Amino acid sequence: MPVFLKKLLFWGFVAFLIYFMAFRPDGAAQLFKGIGAALMAIAQGLGDFLTGLMS
Template identity: 40%
Template sequence: MLKKILTWGGLAFLVFFVAYRPDEAGNVVSSLAGGIMDVANGFANFFTNLVTG
């Protein structure tokens, strides 16, 4: 029951954030995407060095 309430609350907050603060929401998404790309590049470098090293 608590998980369902938290899920719907998070979704409502997300909709509110995007609707009323679209610039900040875009910045958050951009930062998250950049972080994910950094992690992906780190894994790629690790495996490249593992195979060629």
């Protein structure tokens, strides 16, 4: 993928996030809460897996 296209997509994504947070703050908060919960579930599952390997 050309560098210009990567930069364009990145800045477009950043602009969308800013727009989303400015005009839909409740929706943005729920989205980030969901992402955080998913990351915590993944970390917990990985921790349980490693604990199971060690015992």
